Amino acid sequence: MKVLSSIRFWLILMSCITLCFALFLIGEYNRPRAESNDDTIPYQVLYINENHIPLTQTRQKEKIVLKGMVITDATSYKQLETIATQIKEKYANANLDSIELTVHNKNNGQFDDLAYEPIAKGNIVISYTTLTKTERSVHTNINIQLNKHS
Known part of the structure; x- marks a missing residue:
């Protein structure tokens, strides 16, 4: 039982980290280029x-x-x-x-x-x-x- 709960914990933690990293990349590469090159x-x-x-x-x-x-x-x-x-x-x-x-x-x-x-x-x-x-x-x-x- 303890092993199963720890696997769930690590899966949820890894998915949260992956989601945060994906949101960071979307925000970083979705920035308008015209504002930076005025x-x-x-x-x-x-x-x-x-x-x-x-x-x-x-x-x-x-x-x-x-x-x-x-x-x-x-x-x-x-x-x-x-x-x-x-x-x-x-x-x-x-x-x-x-x-x-x-x-x-x-x-x-x-x-x-x-x-x-x-x-x-x-x-x-x-x-x-x-x-x-x-x-x-x-x-x-x-x-x-x-x-x-x-």
């Missing part, structure tokens, strides 16, 4: 050029705007905000007033000549505001607009 969203900046926009007719004051496009698979506002933050930090000391980028998808095979889809899925506008004449790029505003496709 800082590394692949993107490519294309066709970026600097434009000097005169603020007065005498051209004494100019606004320096960087315009271009970003090709990425990012679809959410949070992912585009991460890309905008990386671009903002990259051009922080470039003496710019603003950066205006259109966001495009990669070419899915419909367009032979282009590396991207011609219809933009959004815009990223990064505006640098100066506090003093010598100090630039202290405060920045990031505006992200996602276009709705019908």
Whole structure:
């Protein structure tokens, strides 16, 4: 009788351990991968050029705007905000007033000549505001607009 009860005890104990281990593995491998890789969203900046926009007719004051496009698979506002933050930090000391980028998808095979889809899925506008004449790029505003496709 004692042997039978000890076998039952060990069977129940081993099954509980196996169940706990299985639940641990399910929880470990069922974690969303996107949350852990938010800082590394692949993107490519294309066709970026600097434009000097005169603020007065005498051209004494100019606004320096960087315009271009970003090709990425990012679809959410949070992912585009991460890309905008990386671009903002990259051009922080470039003496710019603003950066205006259109966001495009990669070419899915419909367009032979282009590396991207011609219809933009959004815009990223990064505006640098100066506090003093010598100090630039202290405060920045990031505006992200996602276009709705019908």
